[in-house]
Amino acid sequence: MDTNSQYQNPNPNPNPNQNITNQLFDDSLHFEVSDYFVFDNGSEEDIFVPPAENVVDESSYSSPVASNMVHRTNRKKYKSQSEFKFVFKTKSTIEIMDDGFKWRKYGKKMLKNSPNPRNYFKCSRDGCNVKKRVERDREDPRYVITTYEGVHNHESPNCVVCCDNQLPTHGLILHQSSSLSLSSSPML
C-alpha cells in the first residue's frame, strides 16, 4: 500500500465505482444526508430509529478513546464492545460513496429480512482501525445507511472544509472528491 500516494491524490478511491460516483456528483448531487445518529457505547444496533429520535446525544462527544478499539486478539467483541459509532442515512443512488478516506472492503453479507447485502470496510491506512458498514435501507432502498465505527487516527487525505461549530468532535467534512465524510474526532 502506497500511503503517500493517497495524500497526493485528491481522489484516492481505486474503486471502479468511483467513476460512477464522480459522475453522479457532477450531475447535481443526487444525494442528501437525511438522518444521522451517534452512539458511543456500541449499544444501539437498531439503526432504523424514527426521525423524531434522531438526536445527537452530547454525551457521545466525550472524547472517543482510540484504545477502545478492538484488537485482533480479542476478535468478536461485537455488541459488547465500547467504541465510538456514528450512523447516518443518505438518500443516494449509489452505495459506495467516497468520503475522502481510503477503505478496503473485507466482507459482504446478506442479512436476514433484507434483500440488500451489507458491505464491510476497513480504513486501509496502517494503524487505523476504523470500520464502516454500508447497506441499503431495507424499508426504503433509496436510502443508504452507513455506519462508522472507531476513530480515525489520521487526517483525511483530501479534507477541504470542516464545519465543526455544532459537532465539535464529529464535524461534517466536505471533500474535493465531491462527497462528504464524518469525522468522529479531532483530526490528529
Added chain:
DNA sequence: CGGCTTTGACCCGCGC
C-alpha cells in the same frame, strides 16, 4: 506484480 474485491467458512454473542 501489488493491491483490491469476492466469497465461503469460521467464530462467537445472544435469544430461546
Added chain:
DNA sequence: GCGCGGGTCAAAGCCG
C-alpha cells in the same frame, strides 16, 4: 445447551 445470525478471516481471482 443449541441454533441462528451477524462480523471477520483469508484464499483465490481479478485488474490496472
